[in-house]
Amino acid sequence: MVNAEERRFEVLRAIVADYVQHQEPVASKAIVDRHNLGVSSATVRNDMASLEEDGYITQPHTSAGRIPTDKGYRLFVDRLSDVKPLSQAERKAIQSFLEGALDLDDVMRRSVRLLAQLTRQVAVIQYPTLTTSTVRHVELVQITPARLMLVLITDSGRVDQRIVDLGDVITDEVVARLRAMVNGALAGRKLTDAAVKVAELPEQAPADLRDAVVRVATTLVESLVEHPEERLVLGGTANLTRNAADFPHSLRQVLEALEEQVVVLKLLAATAHPGSVTVRIGEENEAEEMRTTSVVSIGYGTRATLLGGMGVVGPTRMDYPTNIAAVRAVANYVGEILGQ
Incomplete structure (x- = not known):
């Protein structure tokens, strides 16, 4: 046999369901008619009075109907034992x-x-969020003899493309060395750590690559910053x-x-x-x-x-x-x- 507390919750559940569906205050008669609770209208009215006294439902105007309060919705949600799965x-x-x-x-x-x-x-x-993302790969693509496209790819699927103006002509071999250097330092690192490594790149670069590395690193920093x-x-x-x-x-x-x-x-x-x-x-x-x-x-x-x-x-x-x-x-x- 259902105890009084469980029965009151079933009344609250009925009020929530009917109010969500019909957008009208719910009366005791409607609960008895629509929901098989196995109790009389008088019992439902008594339960509604208790629920109202405890702050779970309220009477919006002088009609006989009641609607759930925030507290009532909270109890309903907290006791959702079965969330209907999608088909x-x-x-x-x-x-x-x-x-x-x-x-x-x-x-x-x-x-x-x-x-x-x-x-x-x-x-x-x-x-x-970039703070939780990891650098998967940095691609450098030469689009003119003195210009690169930098593509930063993260493990979360984010792809950020930037143009790097090098100020001087470079060869395919230099592009390959830059690519290897950048990925060696950044691939697999969290973006927060990667930003630190980017700042260190110019110091670690060979003299013949330093100017190109400075320009690539400057562009990379822009890619590693959040875009609000x-x-x-x-x-x-x-x-x-x-x-x-x-x-x-x-x-x-x-x-x-x-x-x-x-x-x-x-x-x-x-x-x-x-x-x-x-x-x-x-x-x-x-x-x-x-x-x-x-x-x-x-x-x-x-x-x-x-x-x-x-x-x-x-x-x-x-x-x-x-x-x-x-x-x-x-x-x-x-x-x-x-x-x-």
């Missing part, structure tokens, strides 16, 4: 869509578009306007806050490990402008390395199980693709 067809569609990406930028754009479509929320993804304007991709902002009723006085400030990179990066800051889902509900969000929203975020990367974060932002009245499943699935595939 095989959905997983296959995600995989084929992301595997069609041409490069890292395309992976980021596709991921955010896909996540916004799956959840009908605002989706955000952080580019792989490239840190985030946002998609599906229009989804918020479809839920405007959930933000009666705050939609504009939410939209403005999402334009601030610092605010969005803070939303993803809790992602400490690949595959670890974090849900922040309402007042739990640090930024005041975001306290009418919920954020479902996750870290993505390889098994050993966290590359960045991604997630969705929407009203507190969101389908948490579906959104958690979608965020987790997309993060897994992005981690696999970048890991390859």
